[in-house]
Amino acid sequence: MITLSGARSRVRADLGLRDSSLLQDADLTDWLQEASDLVATETLWFRTTETMGTTAGTKEYALPTPAAARCIQIEEIHYDNRPLCPVTLEQLLQLDPYYRRAGNGTPDYYYARGGGGFGLHYTPSVTDVDILLVTLVAKPPLVTADTETFYIPHGLERGLLIYAKKLASEKDIFGEGARRAALYDQQWREFMLMAKKQVGATSERSSPVMGETALYDSRWRSPYRKGDPP
DSSP states (O other): OOBHHHHHHHHHHHHTOTTOSSSOHHHHHHHHHHHHHHHHHHHOOOEEEEEEEEOTTOOEEEOOOOTTOEEEEEEEEEETTEEOEEOOHHHHHHHOTTGGGSOEEOOOEEEEETTTEEEEESEEOSOEEEEEEEEEEEEOOOOOSTTOBOOOOTTOHHHHHHHHHHHHHHHTTTTTHHHHHHHHHHHHHHHHHHHHHHHHHHOSSSSOSOSTTSSOSTTOSOTTTTOOOO
C-alpha cells in the first residue's frame, strides 16, 4: 500500500515536477483523498459497523457518524442481534397504512429517511444504548499523516496517482499540462471501469441494501414473521 508522502513524491516524479512550486503538498493531499473518496463512492467497497441505541417511543434516528468513516448508506441493521428487514416507505404503507400509530414493540423492519436517517417499525419499546448494530457503506477514514497508507482495495492504488496527475495537469493547463490532461482523464475513466469490475467480482452481494430496487423483492418480509429461530 502507498503512503501519503510516497504518493505525493510519485506524482511529482511522473510529471517531472519534483523541483517545481506548482504542486503544493496541500493540493496533492486533497487530490489523493478525493480520489480515494470517489473510488469508495463509485464501488461501495468500504464497510464499517456502528453500535447505536434506541429510545422508547422514538421511531426515527439520524444516521451514525463514526469518526473512522463517513456514511454513504446503510447496508443492514440488527436489533438485539436480530436482522431487520429493509422496506421502502411504499412497502411499509402497504404493510401497515397506519404504521406511525401502530404502537411500540420489537422492530421487524427498517426504512430509509432520505440520506440522513432511518426509521424502525415497530417503534422500539425499550431504551437501550447499544441494542442496534448498523453496518454502513462508507467513505474510508481521511489520511493526514505522511506515513499513513491509503484505504483502497489492493491493486487499485494506481488510481489515486492517476487522479492526482489528472488534476495537476489541469492546474498546469496553460503549460505542459495541456498535453497531458486528456491522457490522464482517459486513464481515470478506464481505471474506474476496471475498479468497479474488480470490486463487483469479489462482492458478497449483488447490490447494497438501501435503495428502491436494492434487494427489495419477494423476500422483503421479515424473516421472523412466523417466529424467531430456535
